[in-house]
Amino acid sequence: MAKELTSRSESYSQWYNDLVIKADLAEYSAVRGCMVIKPYGYSIWEKMQRALDDMFKETGHTNAYFPLFIPKSFFSKEANHVEGFAKECAVVTHYRLKNDPDGKGVIVDPEAKLEEELIVRPTSETIIWNTYRNWIQSYRDLPIKLNQWANVVRWEMRTRLFLRTAEFLWQEGHTAHATKEEAIEETETMLNVYARFAEEWMAMPVVKGYKTANERFAGALETMTMEALMQDGKALQSGTSHFLGQNFAKAFDVQFTNKEGKLDYVWATSWGVSTRLMGALIMSHSDDHGLVLPPKLAPVQVAIVPIYKNDEQLAQINEVAAKICAELKALGISYKYDNDDTKKPGWKFAEYELKGVPVRLAIGPRDIENQTLEMARRDTLTKEVVPMAGIADQVKVLLNDIQSNIFRKAYAYREANTTVVDDYEEFKRLLDEKGGFFLCHWDGTSETEELIKNETKATIRCIPLEGPVEPGKCMVTGKPSARRVLFARAY
Amino acid sequence: MAKELTSRSESYSQWYNDLVIKADLAEYSAVRGCMVIKPYGYSIWEKMQRALDDMFKETGHTNAYFPLFIPKSFFSKEANHVEGFAKECAVVTHYRLKNDPDGKGVIVDPEAKLEEELIVRPTSETIIWNTYRNWIQSYRDLPIKLNQWANVVRWEMRTRLFLRTAEFLWQEGHTAHATKEEAIEETETMLNVYARFAEEWMAMPVVKGYKTANERFAGALETMTMEALMQDGKALQSGTSHFLGQNFAKAFDVQFTNKEGKLDYVWATSWGVSTRLMGALIMSHSDDHGLVLPPKLAPVQVAIVPIYKNDEQLAQINEVAAKICAELKALGISYKYDNDDTKKPGWKFAEYELKGVPVRLAIGPRDIENQTLEMARRDTLTKEVVPMAGIADQVKVLLNDIQSNIFRKAYAYREANTTVVDDYEEFKRLLDEKGGFFLCHWDGTSETEELIKNETKATIRCIPLEGPVEPGKCMVTGKPSARRVLFARAY
Structure with missing residues (x-):
């Protein structure tokens, strides 16, 4: 299967598309610009979510959920925001279908027209700040530090899987503060959280900085960003954190009584990362053989493949593999023992390369004899014969090494470029x-x-x-x- | 605060609304019928999600994500489904707004009309089975056992927080099988997973059974349900699992080559639970003082309140409390030590009662002297003075006891009714x-x-x-x- 990937030198763009499809990460759906995130791709996203969510909670945030729909008029309230976000979006105008009198299908019921159109959220500042108005009266109600995991829709004309899709999944943090200083500190804290996640989990080095006025989020006073360099020499904006000043508080009239007893507008931040990170992850490390995943985000960290000619050999290998699996499990390492008899070892090797499984162990009859096995690493495509004793510990060391190595490699690439x-x-x-x-x-x-x-x-x-x-x-x-x-x- | 709740005997319905609002679980938003799930409510939902997700994975399911939008024509393909689901729904007709030439606002751009309207998913059978057509050729591609956590929209005319809202959060499992028997087994397995979750986590007894033809899911051959009895004597359908036969496979032409080499249509199931479970949880156990939460789903299992008259006393209590917190943490018990100086202990007691925190510990100067503390349980509203030594273990036993007790109480209520x-x-x-x-x-x-x-x-x-x-x-x-x-x- 690996052979079917277009090489990066031939066409980086085609290589990316091939890889996303062939590694079972995602595909386009019947709806223009919307993707299906397939189980393997989603399991990587879940690992990202879990790690990020833990970091958000460690920094004092809690999750909540706000409506998918935003009344159209809300977008007119913040002058810059409307220019940036209210344009290319999905508009709900009706709330009912009815049977088509002329056929078997259904048509939109013209009598079920909404008084005010609803916009499928492209981002939630407006509806959240409209809600915060009722939550905040005094400095005692501050800060509010919320996050939501949600789907959003931006009607993009040109789409690419994960990188730019009409619907995508993301998290959006929305915080409210009593002082400008505290809001700026929050903006910086969250950019640092993102950068730590990018470097420690995704093994992807990033440059942190401020956007210029031209490139700011619509409605922000400052936008902080982290930028990563992809293998084709193009940058990928991987996460942003916005200092919104009092813009949204003024637009939605969110005032509070400060410690001095005076009314003031609330200070705001918002920050987000999305399924776009999947694209960043793929383009940071992968090669012409397929995905290269950092062990910390790999759904399966170790694939174990038996090599045998008859049932007797398989039975022996099964027995040894069961012990190895138990040891891996005890160390919290995720594994898959693949003794599917309908596939050849070579096919399995290629498949796990394509899927980016960090470590592959192969066990044959001679290994049973010699108490050894073959340990291969995905990042360098090298392998060695190692003693079976203490294999789980060796795998653990190797996983850490791979995590560091692919970061170093990406870092060196960036420095060189x-x-x-x-x-x-x-x-x-x-x-x-x-x-x-x-x-x-x-x-x-x-x-x-x-x-x-x-x-x-x-x-x-x-x-x-x-x-x-x-x-x-x-x-x-x-x-x-x-x-x-x-x-x-x-x- | 607890006093502000309407009593159940006065108006069960008003009591429910009061409780949802006052315990900070959820509120209505600016969008008709759509709710904001507030942080405290969402943290309970997160615990439900985590427990269910673990159970789905244990039973061999993986998560994926399918588009929010479904082309209108898809609903016409399964005759029963269209009657049940395509009627009251949010319809996207346009993809762009533009500045209103006559004012400051934005209007729908009439030139940006979609060729085919998109429906915001009320449930995803249609788009998923349209996707499965490309995934399934042979019995080797089966079974497919996927789940997605998602938001869905049904344009309900009369809404109630958690129980019936236009947008709600849920999970929907969608599985594909080679045989009828396997699909029926899956339908039963998932209903049993739901029932186990309801009884072991929510402490809510359920009656499992089949729906009559009238009450079946639109498109299902059989719908299995679990029904719980609320305190006002009304039933609440809490989760359903559907055997869909070959209906969706036929509607979307999903055929496979079976082991005998013959073409056949794929067998399907779907199953879901939603944020409605939050309503079920509230109405199963809570009382006129507020929420009663099962310890397994309580975001905070133990609240610790210091009682003091001066800073010296507080310092002593802080020191003792720190040790207790460390012990609780070591046992994996979630706690909150509330030494907020701006609130009186009585206010805190009422607040934690309202929020359903299962166990409350109070520590005063005399307790420090006697090496005791006051341990109160939310379910029975009783308290006792207990030795400080080994308090974490005592709390652990008590949490288990509360979990069992509220189940027994709900069970006894159901039996009596x-x-x-x-x-x-x-x-x-x-x-x-x-x-x-x-x-x-x-x-x-x-x-x-x-x-x-x-x-x-x-x-x-x-x-x-x-x-x-x-x-x-x-x-x-x-x-x-x-x-x-x-x-x-x-x-």
Whole structure:
């Protein structure tokens, strides 16, 4: 099966599509732009959810649930928000179907028209802040730190599985604070949570920073982002955290009595990551043989394949495998012992490579004799014969090593593909030649940003939080620049 | 706060609404019939989800995700299904808004009309079976045993928080099998999973059985149900499992090659429970003081309240409490130590009663002296002074006891309110006088069932799976009946 994947060098885009389909992660549905997340893909998403949810709870957040539908008028209340979100969206206008008098089908009942249309949420700031108005009277009611796991819909014209779909799954945090400082701190805390998740769980290095005004969330005063570099040299925005100021509180009239007894508007943040992270995960590590999954997010961490010629051999291997499985289980390692007789070992090897299972153990008759087995790692595609004794501990060490190794590899790739450039012509040339991240000086104006975008399709991914701050001159206009910013073409 | 609840005897319905609101479980939103599930309510739902999800996985199911939207035409494909589900639903007709040329708001862009309207899923059989067509060719592709956690929308005219809302959260299992027998076994297995969850986690006894033809799921050959008795003598359908036969496979042309090499249609089941279970939980155990939660589903199992007159006393209690918290944590018991200085102990006691926290510990200066504390249980509203030594173990025993006790109490209530009646006039009288479950003979016809429903508002909740099978005569027509069936008025 692995052979059927288009190679990355041939077409990265086709390789991605092939891999998502062939590794059983997701597929398009009968509804334009909407995907079916298949069980294997969903089990990775579940692991992401669990890890993130634990981190949200550790940082003092609780989950809640707000309605799928938002009255149309809510979108008009925050001037910037409406421009950004109320445009391409699914609009519910009716609430009933009836039998078609002329045929066997059903038609929309024209008498069941809603007084006010409902929008399927593209994001929930408006309905949540409309709700918070009734929850917040005093500083004693603050902070409110909520998160919801939900589906949202944005009517995208061009869609790609996981990366851009009309419906997607995400979490959206919405917090309310008594002070500006506290809201800014929350915005930063959550970006750091995301970055920690990206690096420690997904093994995906990220650059943290601020979005420019042009690239901010509609309604935010500041948008913080984490940007990851994919193997084709394009950036992928992987999570954002927004400092919303008092914009939504003003739009929905959410005031509170502060400690000094005065009325003030509440300060807000929102932050989210989505099933887009699945795309980021796939494009960070995988190769022409298939998925490469970080052990911490792999639904199956170890596949065990028996190699045998007759039932007697299989019986012996089954017995040994049962012991190994028990040992793995005791260490909390997830495994699959695959003694399906209808498939050949070679087929299984290719299948587990395609699915990104981090470690594969193979046990044959000679292994039984020698008390050994073959241990293969997915990330490097190397294997070795190891003693059977203490195999679970060896696997545990190997899983940790794979987790670190794929992070290091992705980090090294990013370092090798981050270029410091001062000349605009060189920037354009290198962007076409090799892509990647570019650290360049920029004069801070939207005009220059737009010009670069129009001429090169590269955008400012962020103004990085970390790294040296050295002043210089804008590569386009020569005007002063306080520090280099991160440019790239992006998904 | 507890005093503000309407008493159950005054108005059960108002008591329920008061409790849902005042215990911070849920509230209505700005969107008609849609609710906001508040953090406390959602944390109970999360515990339900986790327990159910574990049980689904133990029985060989995996999660996946299918689109929110279903093309309108899909509903016309299964004749019974369309009658049951395609009527009161949210219909998406457009995919864009635009600025209102006459004002500041937004209007639906008439040029962005969908070619085919999309229905917000009321249930997902149609889109899932349309997908299964591409997944299933051979018996080797079977069984498929998937579940999804999702939101669904049914445009209900009369709504009640948790019990009947336009949007609700649920899980829906959808399985595909090679044989009729296997599908029937799956239908039964999942009803048993639900019943085990209801009894072991929710402490809510249920009667398992088959629905009559009238009450079946639209498109099912058999619907199995579990029915619980609420404190006001009304039944609540708490979970259903459907044997769908080959209806959806035929409607969506899902055929497979069986072991004999012949083409056949695939056999199907579906099963679901929803946030309605929250309503069932509330109405099974709670009292005029507030919620009573089974310890297994309580977000906080133990509340610890310090009682003190000065900072010195508080410091001593804090120290002792820290040790107790550490002990509770070690036993996996969730707790909250509430030393909020702005609230009085009496307020806290009432608050934790209202929220249904199973165990409350109070520690005062005398307790520090005597090495004791006060341990109160929510279910019986009794308390005792107990030694501080080994308190965590005592709490653990008490939590188990509360879990059993509220089940026994609910079970005893149901037994006391299940009446065997042979006379139709007596049935009508007792139904009005005391309500509850009634075991009666019925002639098996839809006509008689309808007549009883029209005259009494009671319906056949199920044909029970368990209990004695004794033949008799229909209480209305006098015609032969093979066994008694369960009647009740229902939510």
